[in-house]
Amino acid sequence: xxxxxxxxxxxxxxxxxxxxxxxxxxxxxxxxxxxxxxxxxxxxxxxxxxxxxxxxxxxxxxxxxxxxxxxxxxxxxxxxxxxxxxxxxxxxxxxxxxxxxxxxxxxxxxxxxxxxxxxxxxxxxxxxxxxxxxxxxxxxxxxxxxxxxxxxxxxxxxxxxxxxxxxxxxxxxxxxxxxxxxxxxxxxxxxxxxxxxxxxxxxxxxxxxxxxxxxxxxxxxxxxx
Ligand code: 4FV
Numbered sequence: 001x002x003x004x005x006x007x008x009x010x011x012x013x014x015x016x017x018x019x020x021x022x023x024x025x026x027x028x029x030x031x032x033x034x035x036x037x038x039x040x041x042x043x044x045x046x047x048x049x050x051x052x053x054x055x056x057x058x059x060x061x062x063x064x065x066x067x068x069x070x071x072x073x074x075x076x077x078x079x080x081x082x083x084x085x086x087x088x089x090x091x092x093x094x095x096x097x098x099x100x101x102x103x104x105x106x107x108x109x110x111x112x113x114x115x116x117x118x119x120x121x122x123x124x125x126x127x128x129x130x131x132x133x134x135x136x137x138x139x140x141x142x143x144x145x146x147x148x149x150x151x152x153x154x155x156x157x158x159x160x161x162x163x164x165x166x167x168x169x170x171x172x173x174x175x176x177x178x179x180x181x182x183x184x185x186x187x188x189x190x191x192x193x194x195x196x197x198x199x200x201x202x203x204x205x206x207x208x209x210x211x212x213x214x215x216x217x218x219x220x221x222x223x224x225x
Contacts, residue, residue: 006107022146030154038062050111053113059113060112061114082099091144
């Protein structure tokens with residue numbers, strides 16, 4: 001998969017996407033990641049990428065010209081152009097799976113008060129929000145999407161790290177898990193997990209996942225019904 005990112009903060013991407021699983025996916029050629037500086041697509045002396053909103057109001061907006069030029073240069077026929085903004089659809093595991101099967105992505109990260117509306121109208125195939133809060137720019141949302149999608153690409157997670165049995169894979173939260181020691185400061189691991197009775201263990205885990213989801217995220221239960 002090829003992921004291009006358009007940003008004013010290319011430096012923020014150094015680090016989080018250079019470690020562990022994402023690093024290995026890039027080294028293995030399973031993910032080709034390119035970070036593009038939006039200012040490279042502004043050609044006036046001040047490389048202007050923002051301007052005041054028509055009709056007044058606080059702050060500045062991202063201008064259409066640099067972003068249109070960048071997308072027209074970077075996006076191929078099949079590239080899915082995605083805007084990161086608080087008014088996008090809420091990013092989740094099923095969207096991550098959808099994008100992992102979608103082919104190449106071009107992520108446009110926001111800044112200032114947001115985008116000129118013509119960017120949204122003409123260029124965006126999709127708009128994603130990582131949550132109902134306002135960040136300083138769209139770099140972190142882009143990294144969140146890249147991380148969640150990359151680990152679902154075939155060959156990225158070894159079979160010991162399968163993405164099958166994890167939170168949200170069945171639409172439920174994960175069941176409680178334990179590792180050695182079987183007793184720690186008087187806290188014992190549930191007997192059933194030490195029983196070797198795999199059918200019983202599976203039943204216990206399914207019940208625990210359902211109970212935990214009902215307690216913490218009843219909205220997820222409603223979704224699966
Ligand atoms: C955001 C979010 C987000 C809004 C103003 C960037 C900031 C600035 N993006 N999910 N939440 N973006 O807060 O995606 O333009």
